[in-house]
Amino acid sequence: MASEVVNTAESLDFPADLKYLPGFGNHFSSEAIAGALPQGQNNPLICPFGLYAEQISGTSFTAPRKLNLRSWLYRIKPSVTHEPFKPRVPGNEKLIADFNQSNSSANPTQLRWKPVDIPEEPTNFIDGLQTICGAGSSYLRHGYAVHMYTANKSMDNYAFCNADGDFLFVPQKGRLWIMTECGRLEVIPGEVAVVPQGFRFAVSLPDGPSRGYVSEIFGTHFQLPDLGPIGANGLAAARDFLVPVACFEETPCPNYIIVQKYGGELFTAKQDFSPFNVVAWHGNYVPYKYDLSKFCPYNTVLVDHGDPSVNTVLTAPTDKPGVALLDFVIFPPRWLVAEHTFRPPYYHRNCMSEFMGLIYGNYENHMQAKADGFIPGGSSLHSCMTPHGPDTKTYEATVACGENAGPYKITDTLAFMFESYLIPRVCTWALESPFLDNDYYQCWIGLRSHFRKEDCSKASSNQDAD
Numbered sequence: 001m002a003s004e005v006v007n008t009a010e011s012l013d014f015p016a017d018l019k020y021l022p023g024f025g026n027h028f029s030s031e032a033i034a035g036a037l038p039q040g041q042n043n044p045l046i047c048p049f050g051l052y053a054e055q056i057s058g059t060s061f062t063a064p065r066k067l068n069l070r071s072w073l074y075r076i077k078p079s080v081t082h083e084p085f086k087p088r089v090p091g092n093e094k095l096i097a098d099f100n101q102s103n104s105s106a107n108p109t110q111l112r113w114k115p116v117d118i119p120e121e122p123t124n125f126i127d128g129l130q131t132i133c134g135a136g137s138s139y140l141r142h143g144y145a146v147h148m149y150t151a152n153k154s155m156d157n158y159a160f161c162n163a164d165g166d167f168l169f170v171p172q173k174g175r176l177w178i179m180t181e182c183g184r185l186e187v188i189p190g191e192v193a194v195v196p197q198g199f200r201f202a203v204s205l206p207d208g209p210s211r212g213y214v215s216e217i218f219g220t221h222f223q224l225p226d227l228g229p230i231g232a233n234g235l236a237a238a239r240d241f242l243v244p245v246a247c248f249e250e251t252p253c254p255n256y257i258i259v260q261k262y263g264g265e266l267f268t269a270k271q272d273f274s275p276f277n278v279v280a281w282h283g284n285y286v287p288y289k290y291d292l293s294k295f296c297p298y299n300t301v302l303v304d305h306g307d308p309s310v311n312t313v314l315t316a317p318t319d320k321p322g323v324a325l326l327d328f329v330i331f332p333p334r335w336l337v338a339e340h341t342f343r344p345p346y347y348h349r350n351c352m353s354e355f356m357g358l359i360y361g362n363y364e365n366h367m368q369a370k371a372d373g374f375i376p377g378g379s380s381l382h383s384c385m386t387p388h389g390p391d392t393k394t395y396e397a398t399v400a401c402g403e404n405a406g407p408y409k410i411t412d413t414l415a416f417m418f419e420s421y422l423i424p425r426v427c428t429w430a431l432e433s434p435f436l437d438n439d440y441y442q443c444w445i446g447l448r449s450h451f452r453k454e455d456c457s458k459a460s461s462n463q464d465a466d
């Protein structure tokens with residue numbers, strides 16, 4: 001229980017020594033004032049200090065216990081105290097939560113985007129969020145969306161609430177200060193954060209111009225992947241996930257606005273207080289963050305290039321065993337040691353679809369054959385059964401190195417992938433974007449035949465001689 005710090009309105013900035021609670025899937029408890037949590041029951045007639053009790057559920061009440069997610073918030077005023085929701089003017093027409101022919105296209109081509117410019121006009125996180133691709137529908141509670149944000153302005157006097165799904169934030173440039181109802185999360189590039197469906201939050205940008213990636217999942221929540229034969233340890237450790245501690249503000253906030261994303265559309269509701277008025281909370285439905293540098297990667301130690309699933313940080317499951325609605329996979333610094341093996345990713349066509357981003361460095365920089373065009377802040381999409389793999393430079397540099405590569409450590413790079421079983425539709429504006437690299441296909445056009453037919457003849461004649 002985090003009762004050592006009294007986080008009141010005066011301390012709602014983001015100090016360098018921000019406190020967190022460690023763990024993943026725990027039942028957490030946090031008090032900004034000691035004694036604020038009711039003991040022995042969730043919903044007493046009168047809560048300590050006259051607080052209101054309010055539950056937020058992330059699963060149906062009757063979900064199996066191992067999947068059941070809910071938290072109890074003890075707050076100065078309940079969330080319901082606001083004026084009616086109205087459509088936000090202006091909305092954000094580039095946010096999609098129901099993918100269909102009116103807003104997106106089927107496109108099997110290999111797609112790659114350069115980093116999107118950060119606007120110069122004042123733009124906050126809500127207005128700077130744009131959907132790139134996705135599948136399914138938030139209404140049907142099955143699907144996902146991939147967004148990017150570019151922003152330069154903090155959210156001031158209003159909060160965002162995503163009724164459609166969970167957000168996974170992957171900042172690429174600039175820190176995020178995410179104020180949530182459970183407390184504060186500071187997220188720096190190289191860290192990720194999850195704010196589950198329904199939590200109210202506000203994003204501040206202490207570094208000014210900021211850019212990053214967001215995946216959104218409808219109808220399920222992120223879990224740690226099973227480790228199978230890896231054993232009981234490895235990949236992302238539960239204890240390295242960090243959950244905020246309770247803090248609150250109680251000063252009047254006239255004309256405070258809640259912006260609710262509901263079915264991909266934005267609505268606003270006015271209230272006269274901050275939604276960050278939770279003095280204590282307990283439960284297992286919580287925002288959290290994770291430092292990707294703590295990931296313990298596994299890899300081949302003799303031959304062949306392993307499948308990228310081995311570096312899954314978080315997975316959002318479907319009802320089919322082993323099939324993900326969305327996997328979050330990283331390609332962190334690591335040693336490459338495989339013998340007589342083509343070490344870069346093999347050429348492949350997958351039934352899953354892959355959206356990739358680069359947080360910093362050069363992707364697969366181990367051959368010093370910098371893949372042209374995939375640079376930090378950029379992205380690529382290789383959809384279901386669309387072939388892809390190393391570009392011509394990387395292939396030629398790899399084979400030219402022969403068997404003499406030796407152990408090599410990939411450093412100073414961090415790429416990631418959102419991988420889904422559902423086939424994404426690509427938003428119209430993403431296909432019309434000036435940042436779309438129309439020459440992407442050229443990186444493979446130079447791949448030439450290395451087929452040596454004369455060797456076949458020799459092998460054949462040797463066989464005849466035998």
Ligand SMILES: [Fe+2]
Nearest residue numbers: 348354382388
């Ligand atoms: Fe791939």
